[in-house]
Amino acid sequence: MNIDRRLFQLLKEEKSPFLLSVISGSMASVMLIVQAYYLSRIINAAFIDKWSMNRLMPFLALFALFSILRMLFSWVSHVKANSGSGIIREKLFSRFTSRVADLGPLYSRSVQSGRLSNTMLKGIEALDAYYSSYIPQIFFALFTPVLIVCAIFTDDWISGIILLLSAPLIPFFMIVIGKRASAVTEKQWKTMSRMSGHFLDMLQGLPTLKLFAQSRRQRKSIEETGENFRKATMKVLKIAFLSSLTLELVGTIGTAVIAVSIGMRMMAGQLSFRQALFVLVLTPDFYLPLRQLGTKFHAGMEGVSASREIFDVLDHGASLSAAAKDCIEESAAAGQSIVFSGISYTYPAGSHPAIDAVSLTLPAGKTTALVGPSGAGKSTLINLLLRFLEPSNGSITISGKAVDRIALEAWHRQISWVPQHPYLFNATLRENIMIARRDASATELESALEKTGLAGFISSLPDGLETVIGEQGARLSGGEAQRVALARAFLKNAPILVLDEPTSHTDPELEAGLRCSMQSLMNGRTTVIIAHRLETIRDADQILVVSGGKITQSGTHDELVRTDGFYRDSLYLQKEAAI
Amino acid sequence: MKTFLRLTAVVRPYYLWMGLAALIGFATTGSGIGLLVTSGYIIAKAALLPPPGALQLGILGVRFFGIARGVLRYAERLISHNTTFRILAGLRLWFYDAIEPLAPARLLYYKSADLLQRVVDDIQSLENIYTRVLAPPVTALLVSALMWFLLGVYSLQAALLVMLFHLLAGIGIPLLTMKLGRGIQSSIMDIKTNQQVLALDLLQGIGELQVYGQLPEHLAVMQENEKEMLGLQRRNAVLDGMHESLTGFIMNAAVIAVLSALVSSIPGSGSGGIFFTVITLAVMASFEPFLPLPASLKNLEADTHAGERLFEILDARPETTPPVKPLPFPANHVIRMVNLNFTYPRSPLKTLDNISFTVEPGQHIAIVGPSGAGKSTITSLLMRFWNTREGQLTIGGHDIGLFDQENLRRHIALVSQKTYLFAETIRENLLLANPEANDDELKKALADAGLGHFTPKLDEWTGQHGMKLSGGERQRIAIARVLLQNAPVMILDEATANLDSITEKEVTATLAAVSSGKTLVAITHRLKSMEQFDSIIVIDKGKIAEQGRHDELMRNNGTYRRMWELQHSGKDS
Ligand SMILES: Nc1ncnc2c1ncn2[C@@H]1O[C@H](COP(=O)(O)OP(=O)(O)O)[C@@H](O)[C@H]1O
């Protein structure tokens, strides 16, 4: 659908402030004409008729009255347009953020975060100029000049004709220039967006850049990006300025022509001084709204360019299945097995399926371990279980019910998850752990810390749980960061437990300890665990070997040790030094 | 104020251009006044029915000012914006130069969203410092002076009246709006920073937020913030409307006042009447440059706030400073730590406590120990992300601080524990390690790192933080980078933690082959093939607990043996 139409659609949902704004603005235009009339009367009376101050007084008072009214009307118009635009922005922001939330992690990770946040924050803000200035101005650019021409016609039809003849030049130039401008503005917006994405990546990756001694090269690239941005912007601005220039010239030349023409006709005695002055005072105000339309058009264009990215996100994956309403009972998940039947999944733009017709059962209350080569699709299986991805084929069911019929939030309430790469918020340790359950009591928190072996570490910190852990937990060691994520799972205490390489960065001794406490956590819970160190999972009730997106082997430790394959090979490798 | 002065110092190199633009700006407004005045002159003169030809001067003036105004405005805008963007690009580099030495030690507690906000938004708001803060008062002042001069010639009284109203419009109203709107700009900027933080937490932590049920709340907070910001912006709009209306009102009041003052003094003769008309029109036109003044104070507040935030970064002292006369990286790069202590800032405990060891060139050593023992801290010191304050850390007998940092890092390759991939193509991510590498070298490195099947995917995009790849694939890209870097010293910090044993074995085999003859420091939790190391250092709580070859340590019956047995105590074999 046409962008302007969609933007207008949004406007239609919030008509009233804009209507008010336009009405007040129109009233202001009427006042403007009345004011001009009194001004010409006053000057005429003083200059030609040589009135005394006393006789002029009532006229001066009326002039003042209308000037006050005009100011009030235009103030209201300004404020109303702004509040209308605010309402639209607020709505759009809410739609945008919930859309991003619905699209889930796969989408957010596949685009540059800085870029997406730029669209979310600045893009929506850029629409402000479109709604609060450009849209009302379209109306004023039509209404005010027509009103003024009508007023002028009553006094001097020749000037009216001159104005009417010059006016169409303005939209003509605007269309010519506007076409080019919109392409350039679009490009400029993209550059700006890309720049935000790039800067965020650079800031987050600065230590890595330094590791590879690439800081200088980066500097050059910033220089180039900045220069590109300057060029893109100057291109837009040059066009904007050029269009202003044309509009301005039409306006000033029009004024000049009118001044000369009325001067001539006054000398010929065809026009009175009052009439002439009235026309002259109003002429600039005839061109002003048209000129302003040019400026506001360019300001609004940025919003239009940004809105393209906004709508892209809003439309993305429009086919996403409508959120189901079914709620699952807490106990329902606890006692139920989860069944994958014939699940396939191919990543967008992926050449072959990451998961290929996989069927498996996660028995209720039992532990299932996934092992397999790196890149086999283990995390993908988990992403499917968490419903971050929708299978392209097959279904996941719990007690016979398809999980995608369960409300996502309700489904997630059943799950504790330790991702392979946990996201840590740049906040305190407490906030980072309590995110799992805000209403957890102090003892529950204590116990989670105890079980993950963090208690000792935290007590050694001067600020304890209030220690801010820095960007991505920069102030923690790798193992500590991982255990913060593990502590979340302990705290949440949900019936389904999903652990994706939870102890890859912990030392053997600590891992042995963690295994014990994790065992108590997994007890009675439906658990999926991925690990590469096989001692972590040897006690699992079921071990599935994932390879190339398929399940190639399954069984318990004792069964798999006896069969040839990945599991046995790995085990052998891990123990080789012992033999 | 101090911040503002520092900001103006930043733009000083552009003063000439800025002055020129301000002058042209003044001439533009002057032409506007001229246009109205000469047109007024034409009709006032015509009203007196002068002989034909008497209007000639007026007609000429109207044409001249009409065209001049358009052209001048065009020139002014072009110059001022070009200057603005040069300033802007300069500011970005200036900020990067300041922030680069601070990473990572001094940026630890900054949120990257906050920094992003500074580098993009704060700097962008500074771009206006000239066009929206410095120039408008200059233009208004010049126009005002012009008016006093024009009026003063005819009527001192009128000149004084206009001056009064100009003062009201130029100082009174801006001060009033500033008073009413104080703090709005900085609050908006703070909310925006906050929003950026929330937005990035949403985008990068969405999985956690979803599964832990925090998403609705997170979105609600964002919505709340947005509402608050819109509220502030609405207040801004009310104030904008107010000052615009007030300025318009003062303009009309000025017209009335001047009219009343002059009406009694209109002499019988024509020229007095002409003057009367012309002055009225001129007074009306002269208020145009006063309209942007309140915004100029508003922007001043924003710019000062932005400036403070930028100077905070600029004024931070880097953890490590480059040496005056850097030494070349020595061929005999023996790495030695002697009684090294290290404590992180804000931390009460020593993270490294009296560490001493030596790595001869070509030696392979392993560092093992519990999580949080200080292993990665040692690598950070070697990469010179932190200063060594107590004890010695030398390379080839020279203090590590005597080497140029970039040179040092080129010679020590590190697979860091936290792999960072850029949201670029795989190729770009690899080229980071060696910008000169050709495609064959890139492919070979990938294959050696166990990613042979990735060779056709060089131009594939990796997603934010490389999240389109699996954890093990990311780690292998990091290994491929080190292979490409081909440095004499290699440090691997849990470089294979996310790999399965079979892939790990392949990768370690390549690494062993590549590192023969090179110095290798491997940090690992998987105690396998430990015999290959010339020395194993066991670190516990920042201290060296044990040190020696595998068999020595096994005989020692200490921490190492305990760890090793935990990993190899299969109930079966
Ligand atoms: N977001 C994504 N987009 C495209 N491909 C992906 C994405 N995430 C993973 N992949 C690919 O899917 C395959 C399986 O990945 P994953 O399930 O993470 O492996 P692992 O078994 O190591 O956990 C890998 O080849 C990986 O490159």
Ligand SMILES: Nc1ncnc2c1ncn2[C@@H]1O[C@H](COP(=O)(O)OP(=O)(O)O)[C@@H](O)[C@H]1O
């Ligand atoms: N930037 C920092 N500021 C304060 N403490 C830190 C910082 N980085 C790490 N630490 C602390 O220092 C200790 C050692 O960390 P590290 O060297 O990363 O351990 P590891 O041996 O697991 O690699 C940990 O307890 C960690 O919390």
Ligand SMILES: [Mg+2]
């Ligand atoms: Mg994985």
Ligand SMILES: [Mg+2]
């Ligand atoms: Mg570490």
